[in-house]
Amino acid sequence: MKLFVHNFMSSRFLKNVTVGYPLELTVKQFVEKDIEFDRENMIVMLDKIQYEALLVAAAAVNQSDRIPAEKPPKWDELSDDQLKQFHHLLMNIDVVDGELICPETKTVFPIKDGIPNMLKVDAEK
Amino acid sequence: MPLVLLVFSQSHVDFRKAEFEAICSMFAIRVQNMQVLNENEHIFVLNFETCSDVEKLLTRSVLVKFAISLSLEANTYEDLYSQIGKNPAVVDNFDKPDESFALRFFAVGRKKKLDGIERIKMFLDNVPFKNAPISLSSPKNELYLIEKYSSPTDENPIKIFFGKLLGEGRSELKTKYNLRDRCYIGNTTMDPELSFIQANLAMILPGNLVLDPFVGTGGLILPAAEFGAFVMGTEIDYQTARAKGRSSRQGVGMRNESESIKANFEQHCTDQNLLAILIADSSKHGVWSSNARFDVIVADPPYGVREKARKTVKNKPIVSNEEYTQYQQKEEYNLETAFCDLLNLAARILVSNGRVSFWYPVILERYCPKNLPQHPAMKLISNCEQPLTRKTSRRLLTYQKIREPMNEEECEIRKTGVSHYRSVLFSSKPSINP
Numbered sequence: 001m002k003l004f005v006h007n008f009m010s011s012r013f014l015k016n017v018t019v020g021y022p023l024e025l026t027v028k029q030f031v032e033k034d035i036e037f038d039r040e041n042m043i044v045m046l047d048k049i050q051y052e053a054l055l056v057a058a059a060a061v062n063q064s065d066r067i068p069a070e071k072p073p074k075w076d077e078l079s080d081d082q083l084k085q086f087h088h089l090l091m092n093i094d095v096v097d098g099e100l101i102c103p104e105t106k107t108v109f110p111i112k113d114g115i116p117n118m119l120k121v122d123a124e125k
Numbered sequence: 126m127p128l129v130l131l132v133f134s135q136s137h138v139d140f141r142k143a144e145f146e147a148i149c150s151m152f153a154i155r156v157q158n159m160q161v162l163n164e165n166e167h168i169f170v171l172n173f174e175t176c177s178d179v180e181k182l183l184t185r186s187v188l189v190k191f192a193i194s195l196s197l198e199a200n201t202y203e204d205l206y207s208q209i210g211k212n213p214a215v216v217d218n219f220d221k222p223d224e225s226f227a228l229r230f231f232a233v234g235r236k237k238k239l240d241g242i243e244r245i246k247m248f249l250d251n252v253p254f255k256n257a258p259i260s261l262s263s264p265k266n267e268l269y270l271i272e273k274y275s276s277p278t279d280e281n282p283i284k285i286f287f288g289k290l291l292g293e294g295r296s297e298l299k300t301k302y303n304l305r306d307r308c309y310i311g312n313t314t315m316d317p318e319l320s321f322i323q324a325n326l327a328m329i330l331p332g333n334l335v336l337d338p339f340v341g342t343g344g345l346i347l348p349a350a351e352f353g354a355f356v357m358g359t360e361i362d363y364q365t366a367r368a369k370g371r372s373s374r375q376g377v378g379m380r381n382e383s384e385s386i387k388a389n390f391e392q393h394c395t396d397q398n399l400l401a402i403l404i405a406d407s408s409k410h411g412v413w414s415s416n417a418r419f420d421v422i423v424a425d426p427p428y429g430v431r432e433k434a435r436k437t438v439k440n441k442p443i444v445s446n447e448e449y450t451q452y453q454q455k456e457e458y459n460l461e462t463a464f465c466d467l468l469n470l471a472a473r474i475l476v477s478n479g480r481v482s483f484w485y486p487v488i489l490e491r492y493c494p495k496n497l498p499q500h501p502a503m504k505l506i507s508n509c510e511q512p513l514t515r516k517t518s519r520r521l522l523t524y525q526k527i528r529e530p531m532n533e534e535e536c537e538i539r540k541t542g543v544s545h546y547r548s549v550l551f552s553s554k555p556s557i558n559p
Contacts (some may be wrong), residue, residue, distance in 0.1 A: 001401035005357060012411030019451040022416045036396045041332035084473075102262055102443075114387070118359075118405035118412055119437060 003030075004046035004090040006057045007049045009116075011102035011109075023061040024101035035091045042083050046075045046091065056088055060098075100104075115120055129173050130271065130286050137188060138164040140322050140521070143507035144188050147326045147523075150400070152181040164340060166232050166284075169275055179291050187321045187353070189294035193269050197287040198378035205285050206251050216252055219268060219289065225260035227267050229290075232282070234274035235463075243499060244270060295321065301393070302347060308392055311342040311365060312373045315425055319511070319521075321486040323423055326507060326523045327482040334400075335419035338407035338470065341365055343386040343422045350395035350498040354421070357385070359405040359412070361435060366404045406438040408458065408466050410473060418476050424483040426463050460486075461538050464498045468524070468536035472502040476524040480506070482523040489516055495539045497522060502530040 011020035051071035058064045066085040070077055100109040100116055109118050133141055142162050148405040151154060165262075176468065179192050196215045196302050199205035209216055213538035219226055228248065248270055249409040257266070267290040272282035299318035304310055315323070323345060328336055330352030337346045340358025349356045364370040368384040390396035405412045427435075464485065471481035485497070497505065503524040512518045 001403070005401040005403075008357075008414055008417035010411060010414040012414075013406075013409035016413075017411075020411065033397065038332060044332060045334070048416060048418045050414065053414075113367065114401070116401070116403050116405075117363070118403055119361070119363070 001111060002060065002091060003057045003095060003125045004045070005116075006095075006100070007053045007090075009100065009118075011107065013101075013118075014102060014105055015047070017102060017104045017109060019029055020102055020104060022050070022056045022066070022103065025057055025095075025098065026101070027060045027095050027098040029097035030061055030093050030095045031090050032088075033085070033094060037080075037084055037087050039083060042087050043075045046083075046086060054086075054089070058120055061093055063089060063125075064107040065092075067068060082093075088089075127173050127176055129171050129291065130195045130288060131169050131171055131188045131254045132271070133167045133169070134188045134190055135167050136512070136534075137319065137322060137509075139511070140143055140319075140326075140509040141188050141406070143509050143523070144186060144322055144325045145182075145325070147507070148182050148185045151185070151325075151328050151330060152178070152418050154178040154182060154463050166273075167233075168271065169365070170198065170286075176291065183292045183294050185316055185325055186294040187296055187298060187325065190296060192258065192291040193271070193286065193288040194291050195288040197285075199287075200283065202223050202247075202251075205287065215287075216236050216254075219266045220254045220257045222256045222258070224257055224475055225263075226254065226257045227259065227261050227264035229267065231271050232272040232273075232274065233310070235272075235279065235282075236277035239272070239489070244272075266332040274554060275528075298348070299352070302351075305400040306392075308388040309342050309368050309386060310344070310373055313425065313427065314342055314346040314373070317348075318342075320345050321348045321351075323402065323482050323521060324352055326509075326521065327421045327423050327480045329354045329421050329423075334418070335421045335423060335425050336419045336474075339424050339426050340386070341425075341548060342368075342403060343389050345404070345425060346399075347389060347393065347395070349421070349423065350390060350398035351393060353398070355398050355400050357400045357403070357419075359403045359407050361406050361437070363404055363405070365389070366402055403409045406437045407470070408463070410466075410470050413474055417474055418479075419474055420476050420479050422467075422471050422475060422479075422481040422483075424467060424481070426460075426467060426483060426484045427458075428460065465538060467534040468498045468500045468503060469530075470535070471524065471525060472530040474499050477526055477527050477528070482521060485519050485520045486513075488521055489518060498538050500524070500530070501534050502526060502528050503536075530532040537557060 006023065009023055011017050011023060027042055058067055066089055067102050094114060095111055098111045100111065109116055145162060155174055161169050167367035183192060197208055198209055199204060228245050232239050250306060269288060269290055271286040273284040275283045288508050298321050302317040304314060304317065329349045329352050333354040335346060335349040335354045335356045337358040337438055340346065340360045344356060344427050346358055360366040368380050372378060372380045386402050387399060390399045425533045467483060475481060504527045507523045509521045
């Protein structure tokens with residue numbers, strides 16, 4: 001699972017969960033691959049992300065220093081080098097082993113072999 | 126304005142117009158006489174604005190075999206030769222000492238094999254090329270002589286076309302992605318050609334975010350990745366998502382270690398475009414956060430025939446042993462609910478103007494367009510049929526999101542259509558009209 005995906009996921013489908021976002025993330029193992037950078041695509045992608053959740057994801061892989069603590073006002077004003085830091089976090093990092101955790105119920109969704117399982121048995125209890 | 130002759134594949138004719146229109150809107154290609162396209166003929170002369178528009182079309186179309194820049198159109202060979210006699214520049218343009226050429230022959234609409242070499246010889250006897258060297262393997266100008274017949278038994282063609290090849294469509298993709306060589310397949314993996322047609326109808330563009338909520342072994346998002354989109358899929362079945370259990374290939378037994386959805390992408394060097402496969406229940410839309418927005422959704426929801434249609438349920442006892450602790454009990458997923466859920470999901474998580482394209486099973490004698498799922502925020506763009514059996518077919522429905530849905534708006538299916546799909550398919554008795 002690329003780190004980007006964490007930004008789109010919530011645990012709102014669980015009983016008694018109202019927001020369920022952002023999911024807590026622990027990363028036990030991840031790989032970094034070089035994915036081709038495309039400025040236009042990156043900006044379109046960044047327009048869809050929720051910044052606080054991105055900070056959670058960056059912290060989970062100990063790479064918070066790559067990006068500013070505050071959301072940049074305009075994505076298209078960023079230099080290629082700055083955008084590449086976002087690109088690295090969102091696209092290059094692939095989580096292999098870890099956990100997604102509901103922020104309200106603390107339900108754990110394991111990530112194994114890069115595949116998160118959102119159907120955990122005790123999820124609805 | 127270049128006149129272009131398009132030669133179409135003779136399969137999936139019901140998808141032809143929809144694919145053509147979708148690619149034209151993808152690249153803002155304008156064709157004045159688009160209405161000439163039909164399902165009975167297979168070659169058409171179309172009025173493009175520029176040659177680069179034709180090239181763009183060819184980068185995507187699976188159903189266009191090739192495109193010819195039309196130089197001449199005649200009713201008989203005599204007519205053709207007399208046109209060349211009056212205007213020799215048409216052929217002289219291709220008869221230059223520094224430009225090699227090849228002449229190829231193609232006939233449409235005739236069953237009996239024709240001797241192409243004879244036709245080419247005859248043409249060259251009448252229209253000699255004096256200067257240009259011949260190169261059959263890599264000609265600079267690849268010229269075509271095309272005959273069109275009105276009936277398979279006719280002796281003489283009704284039209285003869287002559288022109289230069291502009292390029293070929295993407296029919297090679299169905300071979301490149303053939304299922305026999307694919308690492309990991311399931312019981313209902315989509316035919317590769319149709320999966321690429323679907324990617325075109327959904328207007329998948331490079332950089333798009335594409336979701337398949339019933340991803341299975343990934344057959345619908347492989348074409349999306351091939352076209353440069355970033356793809357995600359959810360799958361409710363733990364074994365399918367992890368490529369465990371019995372193989373869908375006959376006589377193979379258990380799936381082996383090397384099989385996985387990811388491996389299918391690695392096979393075509395598009396794994397960098399795979400964002401994630403999630404094990405999740407697509408009927409629970411809350412798995413997606415409120416900021417989640419996809420450009421395209423493609424889906425082939427399970428009809429409950431070769432793959433079970435299921436969603437998760439609460440409070441059922443769980444069988445527990447090592448591998449199976451991951452399972453949550455599933456119940457049968459009513460087909461109509463499944464399609465309504467899908468359209469509701471699309472209305473919520475698509476970007477504005479984003480498309481959803483999915484397969485919809487139909488019992489022929491009960492089909493009427495009113496059966497189709499409708500949603501006030503989604504506009505039906507195309508509806509193409511693939512016949513399956515005597516009693517059934519499936520339709521590829523493509524919708525575009527025209528606005529954000531209001532709070533209470535939900536998908537509706539006006540008349541019961543698909544909910545009895547399984548029972549009708551498996552009954553030997555003639556079914557009763559509703």
